[in-house]
Amino acid sequence: MSTAIEGTMPTHDEGATTAILQLREIGKIYGNVTALREIDLTVQQGEVTCVLGDNGAGKSTLIKIVSGLHDYDAGQMYVNGELRHFASPRDALDSGIATVYQDLALAPLMSVWRNFFLGNEIRKGPLRLLDSARMGAVAQEELAKMGIDIPDIDRPVASLSGGQRQCVAIARAIYFGAKVIILDEPTAALGVKQSGVVLKYIVKARDAGLGVVFITHNPHHAYLVGNHFVVLKLGRVVLDEERENLTLEQLTAQMAGGDELAELTHEIREAEGAPKPVE
Numbered sequence: 247m248s249t250a251i252e253g254t255m256p257t258h259d260e261g262a263t264t265a266i267l268q269l270r271e272i273g274k275i276y277g278n279v280t281a282l283r284e285i286d287l288t289v290q291q292g293e294v295t296c297v298l299g300d301n302g303a304g305k306s307t308l309i310k311i312v313s314g315l316h317d318y319d320a321g322q323m324y325v326n327g328e329l330r331h332f333a334s335p336r337d338a339l340d341s342g343i344a345t346v347y348q349d350l351a352l353a354p355l356m357s358v359w360r361n362f363f364l365g366n367e368i369r370k371g372p373l374r375l376l377d378s379a380r381m382g383a384v385a386q387e388e389l390a391k392m393g394i395d396i397p398d399i400d401r402p403v404a405s406l407s408g409g410q411r412q413c414v415a416i417a418r419a420i421y422f423g424a425k426v427i428i429l430d431e432p433t434a435a436l437g438v439k440q441s442g443v444v445l446k447y448i449v450k451a452r453d454a455g456l457g458v459v460f461i462t463h464n465p466h467h468a469y470l471v472g473n474h475f476v477v478l479k480l481g482r483v484v485l486d487e488e489r490e491n492l493t494l495e496q497l498t499a500q501m502a503g504g505d506e507l508a509e510l511t512h513e514i515r516e517a518e519g520a521p522k523p524v525e
């Protein structure tokens with residue numbers, strides 16, 4: 247259970263710009279596994295905060311906490327300066343935090359515009375019929391506004407490229423009021439060109455004033471768009487740096503295991519140099 251007292255952020259932050267989302271010393275325990283320990287994370291509007299980490303680092307657990315699927319066990323989470331515990335994903339969404347998952351939650355055989363409005367359909371008349379013309383027009387306009395050029399939005403969403411599908415899911419979250427978007431490995435399953443489509447779109451979302459949390463394994467993708475980098479390892483923050491204080495090489499080395507990699511290189515070289523065992 248959180249030890250925090252319900253209320254607003256501590257006074258020593260007064261005067262500073264209020265972060266749209268802030269985690270302070272967040273902890274999460276599953277039985278006897280500590281998935282997250284003392285995690286600090288600040289998300290500002292108009293910035294991309296990259297969260298990097300290898301398998302088991304705690305990225306999914308972090309996403310579950312900020313998207314309202316799990317509560318945290320320790321620390322505090324502030325949304326616009328207000329201490330929050332989300333009761334459900336709806337609660338997170340109502341607070342302006344939308345998560346775009348890897349599987350995207352799109353209905354592949356439905357049209358692009360149906361997917362754009364899935365769960366938020368516009369209806370008309372006393373019979374509450376779907377207003378397909380209006381939804382089609384709005385979806386087309388919104389996607390175009392964000393630079394996503396889809397010539398025929400009546401096409402099934404499955405016919406789009408992976409990158410375009412990601413962009414549709416992000417555009418949908420923004421249109422329905424997200425202030426923070428959490429992107430769960432949006433480039434993981436994509437090739438270079440399609441990743442580029444998504445990375446450009448992340449920049450557009452950032453420039454539109456959203457707070458973007460970009461969860462990824464890939465330091466190269468992160469460094470192309472990130473303002474701020476947090477690396478998790480076994481549930482702890484091992485690096486927390488602004489872009490101006492970090493090179494791509496440092497970020498990559500940290501992701502690759504830093505000291506451990508140097509140690510491994512040393513061991514391999516030693517093994518290579520060692521005399522071969524006699525057969």
Ligand SMILES: Nc1ncnc2c1ncn2[C@@H]1O[C@H](COP(=O)(O)OP(=O)(O)OP(=O)(O)O)[C@@H](O)[C@H]1O
Pocket residue numbers: 276277279280281299300301302303304305306307308
């Ligand atoms: N429901 C659960 N019950 C028990 N342990 C869990 C549960 N979910 C996650 N864990 C453990 O918590 C730790 C962090 O897992 P998490 O899935 O958050 O990492 P991750 O960075 O998302 O990894 P991956 O990239 O492999 O998904 C791991 O040790 C994992 O085994």
